Amino acid sequence: MRVSVPTIPDAVLRNAQQQKVTVTHAFAVDRIARFLARGNAAVITGAGVSVDSGIRAYRGHKGSYLNPNYKPIFYHELMEPNARGAGFRQRYWLRSYLGYPPVRDAQPNPTHFALAALQHSSVTPHIITQNVDGLHHKAISDIWDAQRRKEGILELHGTLHRVKCSHGHEMERQKFQDMLGEANPQWKAFMEELERTNSRPRTNPDGDVVLPAGTRYDQFIVPECPSCLLENRRNSMIKPEVIFFGESIPSEVRDRSFDIVDQHDRLFVIGTTLATFSAFRLVKHAIQQHKPVLVLNVGPTRARELAVVETIEIPAGAVLRDVVKQVLGSAAEKNRTIAQMLESGVVRPPPDDYDDPIPRPTGL
Template sequence: MVRISVPTIPQATLSSSLAAAANAISPKQATERIADFLGGGNVTVITGAGVSVDSGIRAYRGAKGRYLNPNYQPIFYHELMDESEKGFAYRQRYWLRSYLGYQPVRDTLPNPTHYALAALQYKSIVPQLITQNVDGLHHKALSHVWDQEQLKQHILELHGSLHNVHCKFGHVVDRDTFQDWLSIANPQWKEFMDNMEKTGQKPRTNPDGDVVLEGARYDDFVVPPCPKCREEGRDNNTQKPELIFFGESIKPEVRQRSYKDIETADRLFLVGTTLATFSAFRLLKHALELKKPVLYLNVGPTRADGLPGIEKIEIPSGLIMRDVVKAVLATDSVYDPVVGDMLRNGVVKPPPDDAPDS
């Protein structure tokens, strides 16, 4: 039996003085260096959970690289898809927690980093963006100027998306519809969620939409069956969001495209990611093997610390990325109304610091 574990940053990296010591650099110096790196264009960008923190979505790990929620226990792919009673119980647990956690993620808005990267994509400085995030915020930042086909061509969701659900036989439904099905099947939890909205007392939500729900019972939660399967004469409630669970393989076409996005770029820029998951770390390794210049913008230790060929800047992206875009695009940042609008937009409401990274 293959042992599957939650991806982590090696303890040796967390403990090393190299990982702990931030590179001393001012916002002005960081802006100039990143602008110089991006200025030639044809840059592929990889983003992680740190990019969405200013939007109010907590990252998995804090500035010291450790999990912000030390009791984090994700459900693995083989558990969710298990056809036994145990698997059914896992699905009850997952869908109850995700039911409560999806709405806050769905309603989250892009922050200045999302819009800064959107401006660079809009002006073709960044032809391809690969995100590990499943929140759809990169799409939201560009959806008023690009159609769905353009978004699909230029943004690759490496780990999938929270915004669609599919059953084990491949029938797909949009997540809002599935949320409605869950509400109808579980009126008591719909009332609970409505009360949360009224009081503002929302449970702690992870970047994948899963919530921390202490002491809850899951055995009475109803996971609705797939209606398409019923039309085809079978009863099936084995359904999952279109995101990649721990222990699940990335689709071959996604993996192939991610490699191509690295290969066709002149440079690689990483933002807000520890690269703890191998699916993203191997893209960095591929870029290094191809001798692509790599610039890394992240606060805290990462899986890549100590690797040769990487330049790292430790400063919050939200502090500098607007200025980076202004430096890269020069007069376009003033006279292009689309770019100007992007640089004026973006929420800044990071989650409360209720779980210190100690």
């Protein structure tokens, strides 16, 4: 399956505004806690979960794109083996070079830690995330090793923290980030000045930034894959391990996402509009398997197309800590690890602005 540009039907957006129901904190906590109390729930998360960590969501509370000039770069454009593809890669990697550090340095927020507490307690054994920021891993990394995190967290759309060339050679993103800086000393100096003055340009949800009109992308150097060079091959066709629009989700990832839904008794969906079909089809699959589905999100979601899906509209960060306390009872206080998780997390949402005049290339 190839990932297409996500959309929410206009009828859903209109109806969501007309049918919006305000719920109290107490009602939301009690309803979610009762939904999770039996355990064995799978979780799907989206961009809304990471907003409190300073990473922008794609859509605002009304369901429309926060960037009105949204213009994604497609997989085939980024990986074209010609001058046109090289131009797309120069544009992508310059913006991503400047935008990656805020994503790399972002810290989990209370929602990430609350979900980590539920996962560590085996209430929600598996998380399927559409996010590419790695914050679910960070939230539980002190108590779960890399192998256990890999088993418990499925990154449906990949990760920004690794890159791969067109011949399959992988490397850590920070290594490639350093290579980009060495190849483009003027941009390295520019980024260091931004960091020194704490004046980063606007960062978008996938780790790139807004740059002024007239920026010379054609002068940015994209380094060649060092592993390819060792094989006497020159190759600068490198991309992050993120699923771009028009790119297929690997079959093993797709199959595992369905297996996770099949293995659990219910599905809890948090912080996503479900506009991307790769996540929406998992909700539909759960319904076909007669599994209860509960959606926690602020704003419209495609789940409203499905009459059997229950939706609660309230910020996850406002309720999930209390949900964990109600589900786990006294263990939430007596278990030192869980108690510490429920006291952890940053709350640093990005500025509430919508002033990106420049269409931007992006992956998911």
